[in-house]
Amino acid sequence: MADEPIRVTVWGEGRHEKRDANVAALYPEGMHETIAAGIAEYAARPVVVRCTTLDSVDQGLPPSLLESTDVLTWWGHMAHDEVSDDLVDRVQAAVLAGMGLVVLHSGHWSKIFKRLMGTSCALRWRNGDDRELVWTVDPTHPVAAGVPSPIVIDRQEMYGEFFDIPAPDELVFVSSFSGGEVFRSGCAWRRGRGRVFYFSPGDQDYPVYHHPDVRRVIANAAVYVAGGAARDVTPIAYAPVGWYA
Amino acid sequence: MADEPIRVTVWGEGRHEKRDANVAALYPEGMHETIAAGIAEYAARPVVVRCTTLDSVDQGLPPSLLESTDVLTWWGHMAHDEVSDDLVDRVQAAVLAGMGLVVLHSGHWSKIFKRLMGTSCALRWRNGDDRELVWTVDPTHPVAAGVPSPIVIDRQEMYGEFFDIPAPDELVFVSSFSGGEVFRSGCAWRRGRGRVFYFSPGDQDYPVYHHPDVRRVIANAAVYVAGGAARDVTPIAYAPVGWYA
Amino acid sequence: MADEPIRVTVWGEGRHEKRDANVAALYPEGMHETIAAGIAEYAARPVVVRCTTLDSVDQGLPPSLLESTDVLTWWGHMAHDEVSDDLVDRVQAAVLAGMGLVVLHSGHWSKIFKRLMGTSCALRWRNGDDRELVWTVDPTHPVAAGVPSPIVIDRQEMYGEFFDIPAPDELVFVSSFSGGEVFRSGCAWRRGRGRVFYFSPGDQDYPVYHHPDVRRVIANAAVYVAGGAARDVTPIAYAPVGWYA
Amino acid sequence: MADEPIRVTVWGEGRHEKRDANVAALYPEGMHETIAAGIAEYAARPVVVRCTTLDSVDQGLPPSLLESTDVLTWWGHMAHDEVSDDLVDRVQAAVLAGMGLVVLHSGHWSKIFKRLMGTSCALRWRNGDDRELVWTVDPTHPVAAGVPSPIVIDRQEMYGEFFDIPAPDELVFVSSFSGGEVFRSGCAWRRGRGRVFYFSPGDQDYPVYHHPDVRRVIANAAVYVAGGAARDVTPIAYAPVGWYA
Numbered sequence: 001m002a003d004e005p006i007r008v009t010v011w012g013e014g015r016h017e018k019r020d021a022n023v024a025a026l027y028p029e030g031m032h033e034t035i036a037a038g039i040a041e042y043a044a045r046p047v048v049v050r051c052t053t054l055d056s057v058d059q060g061l062p063p064s065l066l067e068s069t070d071v072l073t074w075w076g077h078m079a080h081d082e083v084s085d086d087l088v089d090r091v092q093a094a095v096l097a098g099m100g101l102v103v104l105h106s107g108h109w110s111k112i113f114k115r116l117m118g119t120s121c122a123l124r125w126r127n128g129d130d131r132e133l134v135w136t137v138d139p140t141h142p143v144a145a146g147v148p149s150p151i152v153i154d155r156q157e158m159y160g161e162f163f164d165i166p167a168p169d170e171l172v173f174v175s176s177f178s179g180g181e182v183f184r185s186g187c188a189w190r191r192g193r194g195r196v197f198y199f200s201p202g203d204q205d206y207p208v209y210h211h212p213d214v215r216r217v218i219a220n221a222a223v224y225v226a227g228g229a230a231r232d233v234t235p236i237a238y239a240p241v242g243w244y245a
Numbered sequence: 246m247a248d249e250p251i252r253v254t255v256w257g258e259g260r261h262e263k264r265d266a267n268v269a270a271l272y273p274e275g276m277h278e279t280i281a282a283g284i285a286e287y288a289a290r291p292v293v294v295r296c297t298t299l300d301s302v303d304q305g306l307p308p309s310l311l312e313s314t315d316v317l318t319w320w321g322h323m324a325h326d327e328v329s330d331d332l333v334d335r336v337q338a339a340v341l342a343g344m345g346l347v348v349l350h351s352g353h354w355s356k357i358f359k360r361l362m363g364t365s366c367a368l369r370w371r372n373g374d375d376r377e378l379v380w381t382v383d384p385t386h387p388v389a390a391g392v393p394s395p396i397v398i399d400r401q402e403m404y405g406e407f408f409d410i411p412a413p414d415e416l417v418f419v420s421s422f423s424g425g426e427v428f429r430s431g432c433a434w435r436r437g438r439g440r441v442f443y444f445s446p447g448d449q450d451y452p453v454y455h456h457p458d459v460r461r462v463i464a465n466a467a468v469y470v471a472g473g474a475a476r477d478v479t480p481i482a483y484a485p486v487g488w489y490a
Numbered sequence: 491m492a493d494e495p496i497r498v499t500v501w502g503e504g505r506h507e508k509r510d511a512n513v514a515a516l517y518p519e520g521m522h523e524t525i526a527a528g529i530a531e532y533a534a535r536p537v538v539v540r541c542t543t544l545d546s547v548d549q550g551l552p553p554s555l556l557e558s559t560d561v562l563t564w565w566g567h568m569a570h571d572e573v574s575d576d577l578v579d580r581v582q583a584a585v586l587a588g589m590g591l592v593v594l595h596s597g598h599w600s601k602i603f604k605r606l607m608g609t610s611c612a613l614r615w616r617n618g619d620d621r622e623l624v625w626t627v628d629p630t631h632p633v634a635a636g637v638p639s640p641i642v643i644d645r646q647e648m649y650g651e652f653f654d655i656p657a658p659d660e661l662v663f664v665s666s667f668s669g670g671e672v673f674r675s676g677c678a679w680r681r682g683r684g685r686v687f688y689f690s691p692g693d694q695d696y697p698v699y700h701h702p703d704v705r706r707v708i709a710n711a712a713v714y715v716a717g718g719a720a721r722d723v724t725p726i727a728y729a730p731v732g733w734y735a
Numbered sequence: 736m737a738d739e740p741i742r743v744t745v746w747g748e749g750r751h752e753k754r755d756a757n758v759a760a761l762y763p764e765g766m767h768e769t770i771a772a773g774i775a776e777y778a779a780r781p782v783v784v785r786c787t788t789l790d791s792v793d794q795g796l797p798p799s800l801l802e803s804t805d806v807l808t809w810w811g812h813m814a815h816d817e818v819s820d821d822l823v824d825r826v827q828a829a830v831l832a833g834m835g836l837v838v839l840h841s842g843h844w845s846k847i848f849k850r851l852m853g854t855s856c857a858l859r860w861r862n863g864d865d866r867e868l869v870w871t872v873d874p875t876h877p878v879a880a881g882v883p884s885p886i887v888i889d890r891q892e893m894y895g896e897f898f899d900i901p902a903p904d905e906l907v908f909v910s911s912f913s914g915g916e917v918f919r920s921g922c923a924w925r926r927g928r929g930r931v932f933y934f935s936p937g938d939q940d941y942p943v944y945h946h947p948d949v950r951r952v953i954a955n956a957a958v959y960v961a962g963g964a965a966r967d968v969t970p971i972a973y974a975p976v977g978w979y980a
Contacts, residue, residue, distance in 0.1 A: 582853075586854060586855055586899070605853060606853040607853055608827075608850060608851040608852055608853045608926055609831060609926050609927050610831055610927060614974045615974060616974040648974065650974060654831070654927050656901065656904075656924065656925065656926060657904055657925060659901075659902055669974065671974065679901065680901065680902060681853055681854050681901060682854050682855060682899055729859045729860060729861040729893065729895060729914065729916065
């Protein structure tokens with residue numbers, strides 16, 4: 001099973017690239033294409049990467065695509081509210097059934113992340129050309145493999161605590177910013193049969209998804225959440241009386 | 246602040262008592278009244294306990310009551326679907342703002358518990374007169390104070406793994422059943438500023454809420470989730486540029 | 491790196507087999523050989539498995555062997571006190587530097603496990619022909635891959651709570667016993683750069699290490715703790731003044 | 736029980752104050768007296784605070800004192816190696832039996848902390864007049880009650896990741912430093928029946944233990960680890976055959 005390629009789908013909101021010249025300049029083919037190329041470049045296992053966007057059919061995730069996805073990555077920002085509750089229901093069900101999910105940067109505020117966390121997922125922020133340093137606090141974790149500690153990102157939006165998430169099952173990265181803020185920037189949770197990883201570096205206004213270490217972390221995360229879990233659903237199940245008695 | 250009484254609201258579905266003669270016989274004043282009396286009897290701090298039910302005004306939780314509640318306990322079973330999404334929204338917001346929540350038994354399948362967990366909260370079950378033994382696996386935890394390990398419950402519904410919840414922040418109790426099943430029967434999580442405790446013993450068809458040890462655990466849990474947290478809301482907050490630089 | 495075989499060393503105390511006829515009958519070549527064969531049979535990645543025992547040179551773990559070990563499994567029972575503090579120091583250092591460790595059954599009471607846990611590692615027990623059921627509570631965990639829930643072990647020593655260990659980073663299995671006891675039977679922790687997995691099923695008086703599901707779990711655990719972590723040591727490190735400022 | 740005062744013993748190494756003029760100037764009565772005064776000033780429950788030092792009888796902790804201690808705080812730096820293994824054994828046993836332990840700053844490198852953690856407890860450091868900001872990442876935690884986020888410490892030694900500790904059961908504070916480093920500066924673990932809290936701010940070369948917020952955190956931590964746990968020991972216990980069967 002480890003030899004079959006992981007089927008990664010990179011979901012992008014795809015709006016800033018159309019509206020904002022500076023974003024289009026940084027990501028001429030769309031942020032999703034840059035993210036996808038990074039995963040293909042750095043994944044430690046074979047992957048097949050597809051891109052899709054909010055403005056495609058079924059908001060980019062028709063059932064057939066979702067069913068053939070082992071790992072979904074999610075970047076959104078200005079159009080979170082446009083994502084339909086039906087799609088959120090379907091993505092949640094897929095995660096609970098074993099699909100991996102990698103949530104990126106402003107995806108912290110997406111409906112699907114809030115759905116899976118149960119919290120507001122609010123945070124402090126500042127778009128002010130901070131330098132971000134991403135420190136590894138769990139050096140055994142596979143998502144941290146092959147990157148320096150710290151990763152140095154010269155220009156980045158600041159995300160700061162308090163970040164209103166459930167305590168991560170695994171805390172992998174903690175960032176600092178020029179302003180002195182800190183942020184739990186790499187966090188893992190399990191939800192049902194699926195794994196969720198949140199990684200905060202990355203923004204439409206900065207070239208962060210071209211950064212080799214950031215690309216490697218996202219690729220590591222995609223492999224990590226793929227896990228190899230079976231895609232079976234856990235129903236409420238009646239147990240026959242006294243079976244083991 | 247430790248001297249002010251904790252304002253506990255016991256929310257009961259209140260339907261089985263009206264429909265099922267055996268439930269009415271076990272709980273003539275309603276399950277919620279029995280649960281409330283247990284909290285009042287065993288709480289280690291001063292409490293003021295009020296009861297409310299699904300068939301009351303605003304499904305039992307008008308804004309004024311919710312706002313004056315430090316700890317809410319939740320038991321429901323046959324009418325989960327009738328609870329309005331608006332009420333679920335309001336209870337979730339209260340928890341994230343610092344209200345404690347104790348979810349009891351079949352409340353695992355309530356909308357509010359699923360909302361806060363992000364998972365299906367499914368489990369295996371059997372209504373077959375099992376004996377349940379509730380073992381303490383975290384003897385330092387305040388919810389386990391003053392009860393034996395195991396608590397012996399002579400007749401009870403079986404709830405078994407896999408229980409589809411996020412890994413608890415604190416696992417306090419694990420139960421076994423006559424049939425050989427096990428269940429994580431006492432679990433704590435933090436969500437926003439609030440604490441959530443799930444305790445599984447208790448069912449409408451058995452006199453479990455008259456059991457002194459079960460009553461003590463629920464009272465302990467009510468005190469534990471009260472915590473003393475302030476009820477302030479965490480917004481998305483803009484941070485001025487360079488404040489700490 | 492995933493293609494290089496994992497170098498597994500199975501350390502066995504090797505005393506019961508010499509002293510007790512019933513143990514020798516169950517494990518004619520020694521328990522360690524049976525454990526080793528199970529790992530070789532079920533490991534999902536290539537492994538090279540070697541056996542060693544307490545009565546060998548350097549108590550079975552000369553520095554050269556330890557240095558060429560990616561994963562160490564440890565079974566001991568009657569001679570824990572004979573293991574030298576020097577060996578415990580060396581094994582601890584190896585774990586902190588990245589070696590994986592799988593501790594089996596009565597190894598809960600070994601010096602090395604107590605050293606890495608910091609607690610007494612005490613538990614309740616009974617040698618009374620219990621049936622053990624091993625339930626999976628984390629179905630996404632790689633150590634649980636490919637085994638049924640529950641694993642049924644017809645005859646086994648009972649280990650029960652309270653088990654005095656730090657709360658596991660990952661709780662994978664919970665067992666019940668005929669007597670009604672429960673036990674956290676599969677637990678993972680990270681220590682330094684290394685991973686530790688404890689799995690309780692297995693005893694010298696029962697044929698548990700011939701059980702296919704038990705063998706698969708131990709093989710899974712060996713692969714899991716191997717992890718792929720680098721074997722570098724983390725020293726106290728002076729940081730130059732203002733390097734990142 | 737909540738009304739009985741918590742018996743806190745502040746253990747100080749007490750050497751720098753005798754040797755270094757700058758330390759004596761900052762802490763004329765000894766660092767331990769300043770720490771003790773802060774606990775007495777800010778504790779939310781009644782406390783009785785006593786001080787003791789390495790150069791007192793039985794290295795400051797004769798059995799009678801240890802037995803009458805509910806919470807022990809530990810600060811050491813230059814004389815960790817002088818602490819006898821016998822004392823470490825006795826303190827560990829007390830923690831496992833229910834005594835609370837608060838480890839301060841350079842106490843990360845003490846024998847007792849390493850004993851309870853099982854890891855090297857190494858870290859990165861720099862004595863370079865950094866400003867430390869202590870951010871709260873768990874605002875519901877009682878140790879964070881009543882302090883701002885961040886706590887601003889104008890001059891402090893830098894402690895940075897990777898900090899080689901087991902993943903905390905509860906992560907309460909994360910600090911940043913002028914140099915851009917981050918550090919998990921407030922961490923809780925349970926060990927046996929006892930609780931352990933590590934808080935890093937504080938150093939002999941800076942007036943940190945006079946800082947009101949730091950004093951409040953240490954007082955909060957003392958109350959938190961006191962917990963109310965019983966001081967009974969968990970032995971290896973034989974369970975009679977079939978008691979619950």
